[in-house]
Amino acid sequence: MMYDLIATSTFGIESITAKELKALGYEDLKIENGKVSFEGDEMDIAIANVHLRTADRVLIKMAEFEARSFEELFQGTKKVDWSKIIPVDGVMHVVGKSVKSTLHSVPDCQSIVKKAIVNSMSESYGIEQFSESGPVYKIEVAILKDVVTLTIDTTGPGLHKRGYRELAGIAPLKETLAASMLLISRWKDEFELIDPFCGSGTILIEAAMIAQNIAPGVNRSFVSESWPSMSGNVFNIVKEGARKSQKQKDLKIIGYDIDYRTLKVAMENAEKAGVDKYIQFQKRDFMEFSTSRKYGFIVSNPPYGERIGEKKILDELYKHMGRVKKKLDTWDFNILTSFEPFEKTFGIKSTKNRKLYNGKIKCYYYQYFDNDKIKNFGNTLIQELIG
Structure with missing residues (x-):
């Protein structure tokens, strides 16, 4: 399955992250403040997570739409086929942020999005109650100037967590x-x-x-490794x-x-x-x-x-x-x-x-x-x- 992917990065680093992606063979990159967008499948999710040195996270973009009311936010979120990625037992953890937008209450936005996702999942799976006992899916609702972007995090702990620095000084550099x-x-x-x-x-x-040429993520795990939608042992193949x-x-x-x-x-x-x-x-x-x-x-x-x-x-x-x-x-x-x-x-x-x-x-x-x-x-x- 092909996805719209986003490699997030610190402000000022986006062009370096883009050059890393180009060196890995990716084209048609879109560079914006704090992120670089590209297309890829399950293998590309693994490659980006394991190999990117300057990115913070790799996200799947699920939707982007305008919303100035909770109803528009609910309906825009509900239209997304969340079941194509999230299994029936998936843990749906919603986080959010809002900048210069009509919908400025982040807790309310998170609640609306979670309700809409459950509603969409109910229609897909034919049930109303979800155990949320399986793999974790961190969903972010980010609203900037009334434009909503819904993403799922494939990384887990940030990509700066290479696994070698359990100890650090007083002011550690990421x-x-x-x-x-x-x-x-x-x-x-x-x-x-x-x-x-x-x-x-x-x-x-x-x-x-x-x-x-030691890949920064070769000795760590990623949250999407446990997802049933990730075909086979794709992460193991990339790490090897x-x-x-x-x-x-x-x-x-x-x-x-x-x-x-x-x-x-x-x-x-x-x-x-x-x-x-x-x-x-x-x-x-x-x-x-x-x-x-x-x-x-x-x-x-x-x-x-x-x-x-x-x-x-x-x-x-x-x-x-x-x-x-x-x-x-x-x-x-x-x-x-x-x-x-x-x-x-x-x-x-x-x-x-x-x-x-x-x-x-x-x-x-x-x-x-x-x-x-x-x-x-x-x-x-x-x-x-x-x-």
Whole structure:
């Protein structure tokens, strides 16, 4: 069966998610704020969930229509043939959101949609009561400017849940955002990669997984695996194919942090991800940073200074970072921070910057492209993804 599918993503990442989908062979993509739409069957649902590094979820779009009254919402929802996906014992869990719409009461909208789905299912199955004791179907009613979009989530826990990071630091960077930072950067695995503020190791682990072509969802489960509408063992087939395509490259990936306990967490996370042998973790203060390599990349999410009284410390840190960049004038730097005067403090105008959100914190990703040697290397997966 073919479906209208949606890969959701964080604001600012949509184009990267779209390039991932193109690299997986999908065409006719529609990019909107926070989502990329495409078509696919059960196999494509599995492929997208297992392979996408930057998406948050993969949804099935069931319907889209205008509604300015509860009756219009009810009738629009009831028209959908929910039984083609949801079995007679399916758990129908409805969530919702409403933005700039006449129907602004989300709890009321959720209740109306659930009632309409049950009504539709009753007509399909010829019964009035449903046990809801089987597989889970999370249905979302999203209303934007009076346009209703009804979806079913195929993912379950968000795609950033790779399974390797049970432990994290104080301000953990989502795995999906870390992967996005790497794919936006020009890093190629022939070059050394350093994160001098590595925390729980997320950027470095994601880099190793990208370089070794380890699919981010290969070692986790998805809610739609239990659905009877998913033909055979489609997820197992996709995961097995992903495992066979993994690589074993020599890599130079290094992480520094000033706190040994944090480094220990990073080491444990890398081991769980199966990439610990590719990453070197060192207890080191960035103020003492040095390297003898002429070419390399820094990709990092340094401290933001959200607490009062930290601005002076950050001023000195970012000034020192700028001095390091001037010495490493053939290295690419890629820095994600919410520190407003970053460029002024750093002392160098970035080649590019883009607005990204780390959770609810508005950040900018400052990129300094100075590694001209990268032009002499052939294309790799990362270059294909960033076009």
